Amino acid sequence: MARKVGSHAGTTGPRVRAAALRLFAREGYAAVSMRAIAAEVGVQAGALYLYTPDKQTLLFDLMREHLEEVRAAWAAVRPDPAPPAERLAAFARFHVNHHIDRPEAVFIAYMELRALTPENFARIEALRRAYEGELEAILREGACSGAFRLPDARLAARALIAMLTGVTTWYRAGGPMSRAEVAEAYAALALRAVGAPA
Amino acid sequence: MARKVGSHAGTTGPRVRAAALRLFAREGYAAVSMRAIAAEVGVQAGALYLYTPDKQTLLFDLMREHLEEVRAAWAAVRPDPAPPAERLAAFARFHVNHHIDRPEAVFIAYMELRALTPENFARIEALRRAYEGELEAILREGACSGAFRLPDARLAARALIAMLTGVTTWYRAGGPMSRAEVAEAYAALALRAVGAPA
DNA sequence: AAGGTATCTGAACGCCCGTTCAGTTCAAGC
DNA sequence: GCTTGAACTGAACGGGCGTTCAGATACCTT
Structure with a gap:
């Protein structure tokens, strides 16, 4: 055959x-x-x-495509001239809605970093930092303008990313809550966490 | 030899x-x-x-010991008759302080669940649910008494656990912030997230 | 209908895997 | 100081690993 x-x-x-x-x-x-x-x-x-070409590249390509897709999707919906609270709410809703539909890609991109060669790891990390930097910029701006009250912009960005991404570990379609309800709940938690009540 | x-x-x-x-x-x-x-x-x-006896049991024992240690450590410091906000603050500080010193055990216990046999997985999951149930109980009580304002106790518990545990992915001793400062910052985020300003 | 090329098979390569076990050496109790 | 058992070695078992490649077959163009 x-x-x-x-x-x-x-x-x-x-x-x-x-x-x-x-x-x-x-x-x-x-x-x-x-x-x-x-x-x-x-x-x-x-x-x-x-x-x-090999198994390593297969993994790397999956991660790269996932992260580039996240970045592009956020760039497409990001409200640019807007007050910090609105931008944070948009980011939280986007992040949850986007990740909730791709639990497998999210899991791989966060957990198989250790399986990458050093070169590939550096490239993936750069992509992740670029995306997470979007949230950090929003928080930093909100802290400066007095819209947010937070301990440390970097720490808060990491904490919120972890919180929002965590949705992929438990949410399964067909549960009692819809995707939109879940996204809204997470957005409310995020806004209040930085002292900007929804 | x-x-x-x-x-x-x-x-x-x-x-x-x-x-x-x-x-x-x-x-x-x-x-x-x-x-x-x-x-x-x-x-x-x-x-x-x-x-x-084998590699699988080696992994299982590491996870079990980690989770039992967490439960015991929290039981030892848990403020039992206390208002919800105080209990949540104590939980957040404890969780961050405890996990920040055991990044390797935390990583394994959360990421290698898929490597467990179904039997071992069930036992580890039961331990984890028991611990995370402590936070959920605090949130549920606070929501009932009106001390907290949150979308859904279970969702909020999962969100906060993910946020707090995330500290292990970036904190390294010797950085600009001390363990206690980090724990305090996370506790403040957690309190505000549920509408109980610190 | 024919030729060329894209797609896939099946076998093979050297290597590493988890686990077992007979045999050897060290530590400790008498 | 001798004996006994705990601690460990080193080799071996069957099997799976990532990857390569010559050869076979299906599709596409003409």
């Missing part, structure tokens, strides 16, 4: 990445073999190397 | 667990071999099996 019926790089490529995303999130990068990914796609292990 | 000079189960046992804790946290359970742990201890791989 060789080439499969209906095979096409345009479909197999995305299926490889989807399988890797799902398995990496569920079992962890190190615990997932290329053979397991291939089996999920319905292909032999060797065929994966038509779509990625 | 066989038995080492100065060898003693009372010293090697803890060194095995310490090495496993450090390596599991840094590389991940699946990525760490028994040979790597043995090398860190200065011993051959076979010798590890004098101290653990």
Whole structure:
């Protein structure tokens, strides 16, 4: 046997990445073999190397695409000239809504950093810092203008990011609360945490 | 060669667990071999099996000990008859202070759940729920008494736990802030988040 | 219909894995 | 000082790992 019926790089490529995303999130990068990914796609292990140069790059690309997507999505909805409280509320709602639909990518991007080579780690960290810097800038500005009352902008940014991202560890669609309700609840917590009651 | 000079189960046992804790946290359970742990201890791989029946139990015991220690430590300092705001502040300070000194154990206990067998996972989850239930109870009580204003006690408990635990991802001793200052800053964020200004 | 190319198989490479165990050496109780 | 058992070695087991590649088959262009 060789080439499969209906095979096409345009479909197999995305299926490889989807399988890797799902398995990496569920079992962890190190615990997932290329053979397991291939089996999920319905292909032999060797065929994966038509779509990625190696396993490390497969992980790196998944992370990079996730972080670039987050940045682009935020840039598209970010209210730019707006008071700090409104910008913070928008960020919190956006962050929760965006992450709640991508628990697997979020999990990988935060937990498999240690599996990256030093070079790849540095590039991913730069992307993350750029995104998280958006929140820190909002907080810093609000602290300066007196709109927020907070201990330390950097600490508060880290604390709020952790809080907001944590939604992915428990939320599952079909529960008692809708995505929008959850996002609103988190936004209210974030606003009050910095002394800007909603 | 066989038995080492100065060898003693009372010293090697803890060194095995310490090495496993450090390596599991840094590389991940699946990525760490028994040979790597043995090398860190200065011993051959076979010798590890004098101290653990297998690799899985080694991980499970590390998690269980960590969670039982957290519960016991909180039980020892918990202010029991006290107003909700005071109890929340105590919990936040305790949680940050306790976790900030054990980043490796925290990381493992939250991230290697997927590496546990279903049986072991259930036991660890029960311990975690018991601890996090303490915070939820405080929030629920405060919401009932009107001391707190929050969207949903369970959601808020999860959000605050995620926020507080997040301190382990960035805090390193020797930075500009002391442990106590960090704990106080997080406690202030937590109090304000539930509408109980510090 | 034919040729070329994209896609995949199946076997193989060297290496590392968790775990076991017979054998060896050290420490401690008498 | 001898004996006994605790502590450890070193080799081995079967199996899985990431990756490569020659060969086979399906699709696409002409």
